[in-house]
Amino acid sequence: MQISLFITCYNDTLFPQTGKAVVSVLEKLGHSVEFRPAQTCCGQMHYNTGYQQEALPMMEHFLEVYRGAEVVCIPSSSCVAMIRDHYPKMAAASGDASIKRAVKNLLPRVFEFTELLVDHLGVTDVGAFFPHAVALHPSCHSLRSLKLGDRPAKLLGNVRGLTLVDLPNSEECCGFGGTFAIKNADVSAAMLSDKIHSLLNSGAEICAAVDNSCLMHIGGALSRQRSGMRVLHLAEILASRDGLEAAK
Amino acid sequence: MSSYVGDAADAPKFQTAAKNLVRNTQVRHNVKRATDVIRNKRAKVVAEMPDWEQLRDSGHEIKQHVMRHLDFYLEQFEKNCTAAGGTVHWARDADEANSIIVGLVKAQQAKEVIKVKTMTSDEIRLNVALEKAGITPYETDLADLIVQLGEDKPSHIVVPALHRNRMEIRQIFLDKMNLTELSDKPEDLAGAARSYLREKFLRVPVAISGANFAIADTGSICVVESEGNGRMCISLPRVLISLVGIEKIIPTFQDLEVFLQTLPRSATGERMNPYNSIWTGVTPDDGPQEFHVVLLDNGRTKVLADREARETLDCIRCGACLNACPVYRQTGGHAYGSMYGGPIGAILTPQLQSMQHSQTLPYASSLCGACYEVCPVKINIPEILVHLRGKVVENGDAPFEEKMAMKAAAWVLESPEHMDRARKLGRIAQKPFVTNGVIKHLPFGLDAWTSVRDLPAMPAESFREWWVKREKGSNG
Numbered sequence: 001m002q003i004s005l006f007i008t009c010y011n012d013t014l015f016p017q018t019g020k021a022v023v024s025v026l027e028k029l030g031h032s033v034e035f036r037p038a039q040t041c042c043g044q045m046h047y048n049t050g051y052q053q054e055a056l057p058m059m060e061h062f063l064e065v066y067r068g069a070e071v072v073c074i075p076s077s078s079c080v081a082m083i084r085d086h087y088p089k090m091a092a093a094s095g096d097a098s099i100k101r102a103v104k105n106l107l108p109r110v111f112e113f114t115e116l117l118v119d120h121l122g123v124t125d126v127g128a129f130f131p132h133a134v135a136l137h138p139s140c141h142s143l144r145s146l147k148l149g150d151r152p153a154k155l156l157g158n159v160r161g162l163t164l165v166d167l168p169n170s171e172e173c174c175g176f177g178g179t180f181a182i183k184n185a186d187v188s189a190a191m192l193s194d195k196i197h198s199l200l201n202s203g204a205e206i207c208a209a210v211d212n213s214c215l216m217h218i219g220g221a222l223s224r225q226r227s228g229m230r231v232l233h234l235a236e237i238l239a240s241r242d243g244l245e246a247a248k
Numbered sequence: 249m250s251s252y253v254g255d256a257a258d259a260p261k262f263q264t265a266a267k268n269l270v271r272n273t274q275v276r277h278n279v280k281r282a283t284d285v286i287r288n289k290r291a292k293v294v295a296e297m298p299d300w301e302q303l304r305d306s307g308h309e310i311k312q313h314v315m316r317h318l319d320f321y322l323e324q325f326e327k328n329c330t331a332a333g334g335t336v337h338w339a340r341d342a343d344e345a346n347s348i349i350v351g352l353v354k355a356q357q358a359k360e361v362i363k364v365k366t367m368t369s370d371e372i373r374l375n376v377a378l379e380k381a382g383i384t385p386y387e388t389d390l391a392d393l394i395v396q397l398g399e400d401k402p403s404h405i406v407v408p409a410l411h412r413n414r415m416e417i418r419q420i421f422l423d424k425m426n427l428t429e430l431s432d433k434p435e436d437l438a439g440a441a442r443s444y445l446r447e448k449f450l451r452v453p454v455a456i457s458g459a460n461f462a463i464a465d466t467g468s469i470c471v472v473e474s475e476g477n478g479r480m481c482i483s484l485p486r487v488l489i490s491l492v493g494i495e496k497i498i499p500t501f502q503d504l505e506v507f508l509q510t511l512p513r514s515a516t517g518e519r520m521n522p523y524n525s526i527w528t529g530v531t532p533d534d535g536p537q538e539f540h541v542v543l544l545d546n547g548r549t550k551v552l553a554d555r556e557a558r559e560t561l562d563c564i565r566c567g568a569c570l571n572a573c574p575v576y577r578q579t580g581g582h583a584y585g586s587m588y589g590g591p592i593g594a595i596l597t598p599q600l601q602s603m604q605h606s607q608t609l610p611y612a613s614s615l616c617g618a619c620y621e622v623c624p625v626k627i628n629i630p631e632i633l634v635h636l637r638g639k640v641v642e643n644g645d646a647p648f649e650e651k652m653a654m655k656a657a658a659w660v661l662e663s664p665e666h667m668d669r670a671r672k673l674g675r676i677a678q679k680p681f682v683t684n685g686v687i688k689h690l691p692f693g694l695d696a697w698t699s700v701r702d703l704p705a706m707p708a709e710s711f712r713e714w715w716v717k718r719e720k721g722s723n724g
Contacts (some may be wrong), residue, residue: 007711009661013671014704017709027453035715044652046322048615050637050646054658061662085631095454144617161665173574177614184263184612186697190578191614220701223686 001031003116004069006062008076009041015212021239022075022113025126033073038065045084049179052090059090063102071120072106075113075235077142077210078178083110085145112142112208113149113235124154130240131161133202134232137195137218139211140173152210152234159237168198176217188217196221197231207231252342253371253601255401257613259585259654262608269579273410279403279580282410283571289517290568290622297513306506308626310338311562314497316554321464322543328467331624332529334539342372345544349374349456350381350488352540356487358383358454364471364481365389367565368491368544370402370587371600385456386448388477390441403581403589406515406567408426417696438616445477454534455481459492461507461563462541465500468528469541472511472521479523488536495561509565514566547600556635560595563624569619569629575612583610591619593637595632607645610636649693664712674706681705 003026007019023033043058066072074080084107091103114158117123134156142148156164175181175191195218199207207222209215212233219231259265269275294300314321318448323679326336339345353361361378363369363385375385375396387396391409395402398420402408409417418432421440430440457478461470469490471478482488498507504526512518530539542641552559570576581589585606586597594613610633619629640646646654660670681687689695697703 009667012711013667013674013706014550016707016709016714019711022713026546029572035662035712037712037716040667043661044657046635049654050610050634050639051648051654051658052638052641054654058658058661140614140616140618144621165675169617173614173616175574175614177616180611180614182576182693183650184266184694185699186263186267187272187575187578187612188614189277189700192575194574212255216704218688220697220703222702223687223702 001121002070002161003031003033003113004066004072005033005035006042006066006072006074006079007035008079010214010216014216015233016074018202018212018233021233021235022073024239025117026073026247027234029121029123029126031121036065037215042079042082044079045178047082047086047090052228056090056094059087059103060099060134063099063106066106066110067102069106069109071111072117073113073116074110075210075233075243076144076212077112077139077148077197078213080110080112080115081145083107083142107211108159112146112148112210114148114155115164117155117165118151125158126155127147128158128238128240129160131243133163133165133203133205134208134237135165135167135199135202136170137167137174137207137214138170139209139214142210143171146209152208155238156208156234159240162237163242165202165204167202167204169194170198172198174214174218175215181217192217192221196225196227200227204239205229208234208237210234226230253375253606254373255599256586256597256601256606257604259467259606262583262585262612265583265585267671268578269332269583274413275582276578278411278413280577282404282499282611283577286407286517289569290514290571291504291517293513293517295521297314297509300649303506303510304624304626307564307624308509308562310498310503310506311625312559313497315495315558315561318494318497318552322494324464325462325497326469326543328465329465329529329541333531334529336466336542337542339542339544339546341546342544342599345372345491345542345546346374346377348542349491350377350383350701352487352489353378353454354381356454358446358487359450360384360386360452361456362388362448362452362460362485363384363392363456364455364478365392365473366456366491367402367405367587368458368493369456370545371557372491372546374491382533386445386452388449388481389444389473390438390477393441393445394420397421400665401582401654402587404570405565405581405590405592406570406576406617407589408587411582423592436703449477449480449484453485454487454489457481457490459489459490460499460511461495461504461626462492462496463499463501463504463526464497465635466528468501468526470504470526471523472508472525473523474516474521475520476523479525482525483535485536487540489539489540489542491542491544493546494548495563511564511566514568514622514624547602550602551596552600554599557595557632560592562627563592563596564625566594566624567647568622568624572618572622574616575639584587584612586624591629592627595636598636607640608636610640666724668710668712670709671706675708679707 027112043055047055174195215231394409403411576590594609682705
């Protein structure tokens with residue numbers, strides 16, 4: 001299958017190793033991955049902060065870039081949620097019939113990474129080996145918007161050597177929330193402190209998630225506190241064959 | 249004429265209030281403990297309902313239907329309430345409602361009134377208006393009494409004194425009830441409140457209530473409660489005045505079937521409220537002999553006119569969204585500058601009082617969606633928050649630095665070429681700040697991030713650059 005990768009703007013810039021891991025997992029499963037170089041951003045940050053006018057051209061650009069794509073894979077649940085939850089509304093508000101059509105056509109072909117693996121490709125064991133204790137942080141968008149359910153845990157459960165530890169209060173938000181972390185820094189920090197508390201009590205060595213945005217937030221505090229725990233995007237664990245992470 | 253919402257217009261920005269509250273360890277501990285208890289109780293009694301999702305859908309549909317035909321149902325309510333011996337008054341805003349109610353109390357030559365929990369009366373600052381007119385209001389709901397005696401403000405929709413623990417409550421009672429001795433055992437505290445209130449129930453001739461529901465086809469009012477103080481207020485005094493927001497209407501008596509299942513489970517984790525009172529007009533020689541309903545708009549028709557935010561009016565004030573909200577759980581209700589705190593307050597207050605100082609409220613959320621998940625009438629609060637953020641920006645009320653940053657970001661994200669240019673610039677600019685691959689300190693507003701978290705440094709190679717190299721390698 002020809003899979004078109006939407007790497008997302010922040011993964012492209014800050015977490016290229018996640019993109020490399022996605023490519024590696026999908027290619028090992030025998031699929032061909034393409035990267036359309038014109039891609040930029042889904043518009044989530046602008047849209048959710050109230051800059052809906054600015055988000056509109058980003059949506060139009062996204063629709064243009066992925067026109068005709070067989071399947072679009074996105075290793076970020078919040079970007080998928082932006083596209084799935086808000087593009088139809090934005091398209092309707094634009095009053096442009098061709099935009100509405102383009103959204104309607106593209107939406108059924110847009111998948112978050114674990115959705116693509118489990119639902120579309122029917123894979124729950126990617127043959128990975130990663131002998132570490134891992135806690136899964138189910139990010140808010142993956143949980144309540146995409147309703148990924150046990151898909152990420154199923155994939156991790158089949159990784160050789162991996163111990164999936166229970167994370168207390170796992171469904172609580174980590175406090176990132178995009179610009180919320182800056183605009184409401186004090187509350188965000190208080191929420192983060194609860195999440196770190198749960199993580200450190202879980203006995204895990206690594207915190208995994210399907211969103212690098214939450215992981216950047218959680219990982220930033222783990223590193224600041226010299227906690228001895230680190231964060232990893234789920235794709236990077238699935239790409240591991242030797243128990244090590246891909247080269248950064 | 250003014251349509252105020254409590255003291256919201258004078259309240260500090262959410263961020264400012266929250267900064268102090270997250271540092272108040274006592275409040276945080278009390279709020280977290282109390283919300284944990286209610287959340288767990290709620291989860292248990294919701295899980296035992298096989299048709300919970302259908303009940304949520306029904307509640308949503310009933311409310312949406314009412315909002316589409318509010319004019320019809322309000323007039324139907326007025327007709328049926330009047331026919332049963334009640335008197336219906338219409339109030340455009342807080343001042344009108346206050347002057348109607350003060351006038352009704354004065355007409356009785358009463359100097360005191362007893363009140364059963366009505367948040368709407370806090371919204372219009374009724375107690376202030378009554379006191380100005382020389383009338384003393386007594387709150388009879390235990391938590392409201394604690395708030396009133398403590399000269400405090402409510403911090404939760406359902407349990408307004410949830411930020412207080414029993415040692416604090418004991419002290420308030422000792423000080424204000426002229427007691428010499430009192431333990432902090434819950435039953436002793438309740439006993440003290442009971443003796444204090446019982447005398448007032450028997451003496452005061454006028455009661456003021458709110459309403460959980462106003463039923464159009466019978467002209468009845470419904471109030472649910474746990475302590476029995478409501479039952480006293482609606483049955484003992486000679487005159488009863490019910491202050492009702494116009495969104496409280498439901499079409500038929502049978503619709504209670506849905507809400508009396510979802511409301512108590514969502515609010516207090518009870519299968520049924522201990523007291524469910526429904527009354528219709530006046531019954532000769534039984535209960536109040538004069539009954540008034542004051543229907544209040546105070547900004548509600550403006551909310552109704554905004555199709556994107558109309559769902560806000562569906563709220564049945566169960567408070568489940570507060571208990572579920574990770575933001576509320578860190579700050580408590582006082583950060584929201586209004587008696588409507590938490591996620592529902594963050595969408596309700598700014599709409600009722602035309603944004604003003606409450607324009608920071610739509611941003612008091614990480615958009616995690618926990619509120620929407622528990623809402624018994626399925627109000628999509630995150631979506632309305634984003635809609636209201638759009639209005640803040642549209643009105644030009646966003647901070648200058650933010651506007652500039654968003655403009656710059658929009659330019660960067662316009663094309664891959666712009667992104668490449670920004671990345672190259674960023675890699676140079678970050679150099680003085682990077683140690684061991686992370687940024688520990690950033691200047692200006694960005695220290696909001698780095699004050700408690702490291703930021704990963706931008707790697708030397710982006711994904712895109714890696715991909716281009718790889719493609720070249722495989723082709724050559």
